[in-house]
Amino acid sequence: MEVINTVMRIKEEYRKEITVNKSVFIACVRTCRTEDEARAYIDSIRNEFRDATHVCTAYQCGPNQSIQRSNDNREPSGTAGMPMLEAIRNSGLEDVCACAVRYFGGIKLGTGGLVRAYGxxxxxxxxxxxxxxxxxxxxYTVTYPYALSGTIETWLRKYANIRNMMYDEQ
Known part of the structure; x- marks a missing residue:
């Protein structure tokens, strides 16, 4: 039996620049299916923006999006990485790595301002x-007695998108 699911992902790297009280924020997002791929992307962004005041990061990837990490990169704890990770979680996308580059503009944003800006x-x-x-x-291969065929097939069709079922004798 074959089961098909669909997931939404970012097609290609995307960047978005915003300015908040003279601080420039550059959001860089892309699909990263593994933690190693996410770390490599983060390293490439940090190398590209070496002169930035901060490069904060967040990503989720892996089976069932079980790997989730965030980093505030010297911003006050919980004001950058976690709001970014929350934005990823709320996006409906899978396997996302996000970096937020900040060039400080001379005006402190406060913790609430940082949370709003990064997220x-x-x-x-x-x-x-x-x-x-x-x-x-x-x-998948599922083996069961013929007498249970109706019950099992009804359950499978209710909870899975089945593309093909093959039957064999035991």
């Missing part, structure tokens, strides 16, 4: 980024 720039970038729908296909 907001990533949220906007994720909304505007080009997306694609990926099909994920899993193949």
């Amino acid at each position: 907001g720039c990533i949220s906007e970038a994720l909304k505007e980024a080009p997306k694609c729908e990926d099909l994920i296909c899993h193949q």
Whole structure:
């Protein structure tokens, strides 16, 4: 039996620049399916923006989006990475890595302002980024007595998108 699911992902890297009280924030988002891929992307953004005041990061990836990390990069604790991760979680997208580059503009934003700026720039970038729908296909072998066929098939069709079922004798 083959089961098909669909997931939404970012089609290609996307960047969004916003200015908040003279500080410039550049949101960089892309699909990263593994933690190693996310770390490599983060390293590339940090290298590209070496002169930035901060490069804060967040990503979620892996089976069932089980790997989730965030980093405030010297901003006050919880004001950058976590709002970015929350924006990723709320986006409906899978396998996302986000970096927010900040060039300090001379005006302190306060903790609430930082939370809104970091979370907001990533949220906007994720909304505007080009997306694609990926099909994920899993193949399973299920063995059961013929007498249970109706019950099992009804349950499977209710909870799974089944593309193909093959029957064999035991």
